[in-house]
Amino acid sequence: MSTVAETTAAPARKTPKVTDRTKAERKLAWWLCAPAVIVMLAVTAYPILYSFYLSLLRADLRFPNDRSWVGLSNYGTVLSSSLWWSDVWHTTLITVVSVAIELVLGMALALVMHRALFGRGLIRTSALIPYGIVTVVAAFAWRFAWSAAVGGFVPKALGMDFDPLDPTHPFWNYVVVILTEVWKTTPFMALLLLAGLTLVPEELHEAARVDGASAWQRFWRITIPLMKPAILVALLFRTLDAFRIFDSVFIISNGPNAKLETVSILGYNVLLNRLNLGLGSAVSVLIFVLVALIAFLFVKGFGTSLAQQRGET
Amino acid sequence: MWLAACGGSSSSGPANINVWVFNEPSGSFKDAAKRCTDASGGRYKVTLNALSNQADQQRQSLVRRLAAKDSSIDIAGMDVVWTAEFAAAGWIKEWPTNLANEVKQGTLPGPLATATYQGKLYAAPANSNTQLLWYRKDKVSSPPKTWAELIDQATKLKTHIEIQGAQYEGVVVWFNSLVQSAAGTIVKGTQVTLGQPGEQAAAIMSKLAHSPAADPSLASQHEDENRLAFEAGSSYFEINYPFVYPSAKTDVPKIFKNMAWAPYPGIDAAHPAKAPIGGINWGVGGYTKHPTEAFQAAACMRNEENEKEAAIKGGLPPTLESLYSDPGLIKAYPFAALIKKQLATAAVRPVTPAYADVSLAIAKAVSPPSSIDVGGFQNALRGTLKDAVKSQALI
Secondary structure, eight states: OHHHHHHHHGGGSOOOOOOHHHHHHHHHHHHHHHHHHHHHIIIIIHHHHHHHHHTTEEOBTTOGGGOEEOTTHHHHHHHTOHHHHHHHHHHHHHHHHHHHHHHHHHHHHHHHHHHOOSOHHHHHHHHHHHHHSOHHHHHHHHHHHHOTTTTOHHHHHTTOSSOTTSTTOHHHHHHHHHHHHHHHHHHHHHHHHHHHHTTSOHHHHHHHHHTTOOHHHHIIIIIHHHHHHHHHHHHHHHHHHHHTOOHHHHHHHTSOOGGGOOHHHHHHIIIIISOBHHHHHHHHHHHHHHHHHHHHHHHHHHHHHHHHHTTOO | OHHHHHTTTSSSSOEEEEEEEEOOTTOHHHHHHHHHHHHTTTSEEEEEEEEOSSHHHHHHHHHHHHHTTOTTOSEEEEEGGGHHHHHHTTOBOOOOHHHHHHHHTTBOHHHHHHTEETTEEOOEEEEEEOOEEEEETTTOSSOOSBHHHHHHHHHHTTOOEEOOOSSSHHHHHHHHHHHHHTTOOSEETTEEOOOHHHHHHHHHHHHHHHSTTBOTTGGGOOHHHHHHHHHHTSOOEEEEOTTHHHHHHHHOHHHHHTEEEEOOOBSBTTBOOOOBOEEEEEEEBTTOSOHHHHHHHHHHHTSHHHHHHHHHHHOOOOSBGGGGGOHHHHHHOTTHHHHHHHHHTOBOOOOOTTHHHHHHHHHHHHSSGGGOOHHHHHHHHHHHHHHHHTTOSOO
16 A cells, blocks of 8 residues: 555655665665566466467367457457346346445444454454355355255245246345355455454544544544545455356356356356357456456545545545 | 286387276276276276266366367267267367278167268267156056147146256257257258247247146256156156166166156157257277277277176167167166167257357257247347357357
């Protein structure tokens, strides 16, 4: 966060004089960074650029002799397909609803963890358990609990006369996927929010209390504004994660389910089932663009909120 | 000797032939591998590698390796619908003429057609498969001959029809058989040939799905869920492969006593049914280091003795015509004659290298069966299929 502060504050300052020593230190810094940069280029930049290159080709492993340059036509195919847009909608729905619920529950959990007088360590550890469970295992647990076909207890307990995981009940399919996501990642949200809570100075609360502010007012007028950067970081992390959702949907839909298909599952189908590397890479690159867009909007959002806090605008 | 066995690929010992095939539960492939190793006189040793039991996952495991030119796949146990795709991509080798002629000798024409692509033999049919109508003879007086009769009878008896309705290959098998029974086809080469019969097929699927005879979980049912529902005793009809017969024998002897079979239902009296055809073919990997031994081992794995054991122990219908008159087989497999008859006129699924795309397009269009819009169905599916055969569309 300090880097953000520096860059936003930079234009106000005069350019300082660069001494020889600073120069040498900068050079050393580059040398020290070099190994990490090289590794990052090899494992991140190369695959991203390669998949971008593939997305411009007709490259299908089933037709090795038909490899040819097709320019942006794969992007045209994806963007003009109603399937892509309905999958973007499915993914957005899961993302928005699950992140919203996680934020509310995570905040409640963070407040409990923050205010707990005794057993603080125990509460924090036990709250984190769902996050420590492998997503696939968690998704299986939820599927077995909810699937009437394998004798799950939930449909019986709720008196349902249908199978909530059956593809003819998309509403319930979403309920189960979203609940799984919420159960699994609320602790992560809570932990990030807890870090933000500890930054709120206790004196402000005391001063407000003396002035007669109720607990509700103090929460909305003091805690929330001061936590805004922490909330935005938590939301950013979770939104990016949720948008790329794959494993829990894959397990819970148990085979293709067109109404529950997310963009990552679409990419998986094209790449790994149909081996159409060109078209599949175009899907992957578009997912990357959407994720980058989400990140950009959030970062812009919390850049301005930081500036507001310091009273710069 | 044990040294030679470990370093199977070295020139001194026997060549190690890796066979990749689904995990056949009765162990008949394992026995065949051992018999072929012994019979080779030290020229090769067959090692079985188990793939998943779900066709889609088997294909994924195989194609990922083959697309990377993996030389450790000497023999692939291929579902009958993969031949065109694997052959066109160069993932399996064409059979040399003399060996091809040996394979063709005595093999039923239906299974042989599934191993052929553009007139050339690319695999040796290992076992075939077809679906029958299984019913309870204590509840059903005369088995239905058409889909309409089946739905009527099941509705009157207040029971369910067990059939594959989930969005996967199984529902494509059903749709394809219905279309071909109505004297139509779906795709020929790169031409979409779906017409009026497609609508007839969709109407039957939709009618079944909306009738009280539909299983409430039709949209998520695969072959095994069908088997379990029939074995539970509440469903009197089941459309499924013969593996359900030995299974009922061990699981539920009481129901097995009353379990009978009839031909796959037809569209109407004028159009006899074209039943589904399934099964496994042995293909020789395109990048194997031991092609000669691999061809020999593949031919051995489907010889009379090995196919017979697979049929009796594993319930897998043979591809060799002579076995259908074998008394030992008929005893364990009383419906052998019916299977042979159905295989002769069976509905082969579309032969195209883009089968994965075509299959996905069909599965999405016909499952869940209750959501089929019969009126607009044909045009919509024709549109997606036109893109699917070119393998360049998002499906």
